[in-house]
Amino acid sequence: MVSRDAPVLALTCGEPAGIGPELAVMLAADGGPAARVVAVGDPVLLAERAAMLDRRVEIRVLAPDEPPPVARRGLLPVWPVALRTPSHPGRLDPANAGHVLETLDVAIDACRSGRADGMVTAPLHKGVILDAGHAGFTGHTEYLRDACGVAEVVMMLATDSALHAREAGWRGEAALRVALATTHLPLREVADTITAPRLERLLRILHADLQRWFGITAPRIAVCGLNPHAGEGGHLGREELDVIIPALEGLRAEGLALDGPLPADTLFTPRHLEGVDAVLAMYHDQGLPVLKYAGFGRAANITLGLPLVRTSVDHGTALDLAGTGRADLGSLRVAVALAAEMAGRGV
Structure with missing residues (x-):
């Protein structure tokens, strides 16, 4: 486990046509919980969404072994994963399914190599990943189970x-x-x-x-x-x-x-x-x-049984909200706070 004043969390940006990339931008612009959040996604896409939403955010691309900077409002460090094809809000494209899965692999590797203390995932779209030919894909939970080599989560x-x-x-x-x-x-x-x-x-x-x-x-x-x-x-x-x-x-x-x-x-x-x-x-x-019903938008998803910390939002890709600036940041804040708390407890 990485030892720092604030935990390092890898935030995968999820389906590029959904609200995940802009949630990452909004979290950086507004200031998040006490953690060093590093987005895992396409830096060009993140810059486009920041401009679209009129949010002042510095997108800083990190080298694989570069330590994440101290967290501050308006800064979004990124471990880059390039899109396979340009993405537009609300328009799914199976060509980017491989990009989405690669962001998960990068975040998992960062956790397992000690560069991150945990990972937080923005929503992906299962249907478009299946349409791209990734047969048997059923979601984050099962993908993480298989990638980490555990029998049950x-x-x-x-x-x-x-x-x-x-x-x-x-x-x-x-x-x-x-x-x-x-x-x-x-x-x-x-x-x-x-x-x-x-x-x-x-x-x-x-x-x-x-x-x-x-x-x-x-x-x-x-x-x-x-x-x-x-x-x-x-x-x-x-x-x-x-x-x-x-x-x-x-x-x-x-x-x-x-x-x-x-x-x-x-x-x-x-x-x-x-x-x-x-x-x-x-x-x-x-x-x-x-x-x-008790806490939509104020809840988070946790995968138990993994050798690493993983939390996620409690909602989907919200394609109809993508690019509008009306996405709700509440669940991502909870997911980041929860991951930071879990990481702080150690292994």
């Missing part, structure tokens, strides 16, 4: 108040972290994917990384059931009885503090969330709509 989203849960509780705000047992799968494949061994692996990662990155000594995790009413004793499905409950019982015997399986329609209420450090939802649209 966990996607977790957290509201900004979950950065400082105790203080958030004093203010009466909902501090919410939601992890997912499955991510980008068709709904009909979810039940077959959820097995006891898989749940055990994911819950061990979630437990360990809540300790490692968030400083929670004894995490308490609430687990959703898969079926309505958590299966209603087997009348609405047997996954709870045959898969989820046996997995939880085995992990409780190891000392993990686990609640559930609980019906998702009542778990996400203040009474059931009191004292809970994270929720494990069984599938993408079981947990994330609740979290995004």
Whole structure:
């Protein structure tokens, strides 16, 4: 891990036709959290977006081994990755899919080589990457898993108040972290994917990384059931009885503090969330709509189980907003602050 007064974070600019490049420019122009943020993208594109948005930003291209400068408002250091073809706001082009993936590779290498303490990712567009012929691509999370050579990772989203849960509780705000047992799968494949061994692996990662990155000594995790009413004793499905409950019982015997399986329609209420450090939802649209309702634009995505720090925004490419100056910087600020805090905890 790099040791500096402020952590160095590699910020990938994501889909060039989306709002990612301008979010990087806006963060530099407005001043971000306490971190040395280095954009990973095309410096010409970043300069174009700065001019388009009328933001005064100095784009400073860094050599691969050049130490990032001290952070200051109006300065955007860049580790350059050239576009394959010129990009225009709101207009996807599969020719630039390779550029997007290369920015991830550069950021991963910077983290693994010690030049960066963590990485933050602006949104990419899965469809255009698949259209470019990168078959099997399902998103940042899985790409990072494979690039880092780990068998399993966990996607977790957290509201900004979950950065400082105790203080958030004093203010009466909902501090919410939601992890997912499955991510980008068709709904009909979810039940077959959820097995006891898989749940055990994911819950061990979630437990360990809540300790490692968030400083929670004894995490308490609430687990959703898969079926309505958590299966209603087997009348609405047997996954709870045959898969989820046996997995939880085995992990409780190891000392993990686990609640559930609980019906998702009542778990996400203040009474059931009191004292809970994270929720494990069984599938993408079981947990994330609740979290995004509670804190959209004030939340970040975290990949657990990696040998490096990675956070991301809680939104997509927003092609309709690209180039307009109406993109909201809130989620990127949370993602950068969270990555800086995680990096500060060390390995």
